[in-house]
Structure formats: structure tokens, C-alpha cells
Amino acid sequence: MAQELSGEGGETKLVAHGTMYKALDRMRRAEWLTAAWEDSEIAEAEGRPRRKIYRVTAEGMQVLQAARAAGEAGMGLREITG
Amino acid sequence: MTPSDLLGGRVALWWAGAYAATADPQMAAERRDELRADLHDHLQQGLAEGCEAAQVSRAMLGRTVRGIPSDVLWRFEIEWARDQLRSLVAEPTTVLGLLFLTLLPISLLADAARRFDFVPVEAREGLTVVCGFLYTFAVAYLLTAASMRFFVRQRLIAQPLRQRLLRFLRLVMFASFALSGIWRFAPDPYGQISAWAWAVFGLSLVANGIVLLVRAACGRKKALDLGKVPS
Numbered sequence: 001m002a003q004e005l006s007g008e009g010g011e012t013k014l015v016a017h018g019t020m021y022k023a024l025d026r027m028r029r030a031e032w033l034t035a036a037w038e039d040s041e042i043a044e045a046e047g048r049p050r051r052k053i054y055r056v057t058a059e060g061m062q063v064l065q066a067a068r069a070a071g072e073a074g075m076g077l078r079e080i081t082g
Numbered sequence: 083m084t085p086s087d088l089l090g091g092r093v094a095l096w097w098a099g100a101y102a103a104t105a106d107p108q109m110a111a112e113r114r115d116e117l118r119a120d121l122h123d124h125l126q127q128g129l130a131e132g133c134e135a136a137q138v139s140r141a142m143l144g145r146t147v148r149g150i151p152s153d154v155l156w157r158f159e160i161e162w163a164r165d166q167l168r169s170l171v172a173e174p175t176t177v178l179g180l181l182f183l184t185l186l187p188i189s190l191l192a193d194a195a196r197r198f199d200f201v202p203v204e205a206r207e208g209l210t211v212v213c214g215f216l217y218t219f220a221v222a223y224l225l226t227a228a229s230m231r232f233f234v235r236q237r238l239i240a241q242p243l244r245q246r247l248l249r250f251l252r253l254v255m256f257a258s259f260a261l262s263g264i265w266r267f268a269p270d271p272y273g274q275i276s277a278w279a280w281a282v283f284g285l286s287l288v289a290n291g292i293v294l295l296v297r298a299a300c301g302r303k304k305a306l307d308l309g310k311v312p313s
Contacts, residue, residue, distance in 0.1 A: 016148035017153070018152030018154075052116050
């Protein structure tokens with residue numbers, strides 16, 4: 001996710017840990033995302049720590065689409081979310 | 083290779099442990115687990131893209147450092163929501179201790195930076211701004227703590243006169259110390275305010291010492307009267 005958000009910047013411009021978790025938490029509280037821990041057995045089988053899986057809700061998808069449209073129109077996220 | 087093998091990974095994990103140390107255990111554990119998974123994926127992705135371990139380590143370090151303000155804010159929001167900060171205002175000793183432990187080295191550094199020409203102007207100005215911010219925060223915090231005490235009068239009434247005097251003198255001492263720091267490098271008339279505040283700090287420090295000595299002497303006299311201390 002950090003890689004995706006960093007755009008073309010590559011390794012050095014990955015989103016900061018604190019900033020990303022805080023943003024995710026705010027989106028979760030706004031019910032734009034749901035979060036759930038993956039099954040630890042799956043993680044153990046793959047030899048890695050378990051991940052927190054975020055899923056975009058229907059409301060989040062609407063906001064995302066509105067944000068994309070607003071971005072194309074040169075508007076800010078605040079203007080579309082009120 | 084795991085993130086713990088890299089300096090950047092170790093710093094990130096240490097920092098997560100530090101800022102979440104006294105938070106709600108479940109919340110802290112979730113934050114650490116989330117970070118562990120993130121660092122693991124970051125490392126694997128970096129290696130898969132042909133990056134060197136040192137490069138990934140630096141990137142991890144950068145992500146940690148840039149996220150510090152958000153981490154601190156996250157923790158602050160949690161404590162605010164849990165109403166934990168009220169106790170810090172009601173009993174300000176912990177915060178004051180931490181503030182003065184932080185202020186002392188930064189003030190010394192700021193003073194030293196102004197004396198030596200080889201220190202870049204940006205560093206000097208930066209330290210001055212940090213000092214000003216911290217001292218202003220100290221004054222604002224003291225005023226908040228003092229006003230809370232003023233409005234909760236039962237606490238004051240329940241305390242003996244000498245205790246109340248000591249508390250008042252400490253408040254004056256800390257407030258004047260902090261106030262003297264805000265404009266310590268500013269030209270007059272602000273510099274004058276700083277000088278006066280510094281003088282008040284000195285006087286309140288002496289008065290505080292006198293009250294402590296009197297209290298100790300009275301305590302000894304009382305103990306002598308009760309026969310607890312051999313004369």
C-alpha cells in the first residue's frame with residue numbers, strides 16, 4: 001500500500017509509518033474501510049507476520065470515486081466530503 | 083533476512099515499542115504487529131526489486147522519522163479520548179519534570195550556538211524557535227494547571243498553609259523560569275521582560291528554599307516535642 005501511495009518516488013519516498021496508520025485509522029472510523037487481522041495460521045505457513053487486511057466499504061468506494069473525479073476536476077478532498 | 087537484521091527495522095520497532103509502551107496493551111500490540119508485517123513486506127519488496135539491504139534500511143528509517151509527528155499525535159488522541167490527560171494537568175509534576183529535563187540541554191545548546199560563529203545561522207535560528215516553542219508550551223501548561231487548581235478550591239482548602247505557599251512559590255518559580263526563556267534572545271522590550279522574569283525566578287527559588295528550610299526545622303521541632311528524635 002505504501003509503495004502504491006508513494007507513486008513514482010520509489011523506495012525512499014514510501015509513506016511514513018505513522019502517517020499511513022493514522023490515515024487508515026481515520027478512514028476506518030469514517031467507515032470507508034473495514035479492518036481485520038488475517039488468520040495467523042496462513043501467515044505462519046508463509047513464514048511472515050500476520051497482516052491487517054483493509055477492505056474498502058461501499059461508502060468508501062463512493063468517496064474514492066468522488067475523490068478521483070474531484071482530482072480530475074482539480075478539487076480538494078475536503079470539498080467533496082464536506 | 084528479517085527487518086530486525088537492519089538498523090532501520092530495529093529503530094522502527096524500538097520506536098513503536100517506545101511510543102506505545104504505556105498505551106492500552108491490545109492497541110499497542112496491534113500497532114506493533116501491523117508495523118512488523120509492514121516492515122517484512124517492505125524488506126521483501128525491496129529485495130525483490132534488487133535494492134540493497136542498506137538502502138531498504140535507510141528507507142525504513144526515513145519512514146519512521148517522517149511518521150514521528152503522526153505517532154505522537156496518535157498517542158495524544160488516545161490519551162485525550164481516555165481522559166488520561168486530565169490527571170497530567172491536575173498533577174503537573176511529571177510533565178514539568180520532563181519539560182525541564184528537555185529544556186535544559188536545548189537551552190544550553192541554543193546558548194552555545196549563539197556564541198560560536200561556525201554554527202550555521204539556520205541551526206541557531208532553529209534552536210531559538212524550538213526553545214521559544216517549548217518555553218511557551220511550559221507557560222501555557224502551567225497556567226492551565228494553575229487555573230484548574232484555582233477552580234477546584236476544595237483541594238486548596240484541604241491543604242495546610244505552608245503546603246499551599248510552597249505550591250504557589252513553585253508555580254511562580256516554574257512560570258517565571260519558562261517566561262524568561264521565551265524572549266531570552268529577543269531585543270528590548272521583550273528582552274527586558276525576560277530579564278525581569280529571570281529575576282523573579284531567582285527570588286522565588288530563594289523563597290522556595292527558605293520555606294523548605296522552615297518546614298524542615300518545624301518538623302524537627304515537632305519531632306523533638308514528641309520525643310521521636312533524640313536532642
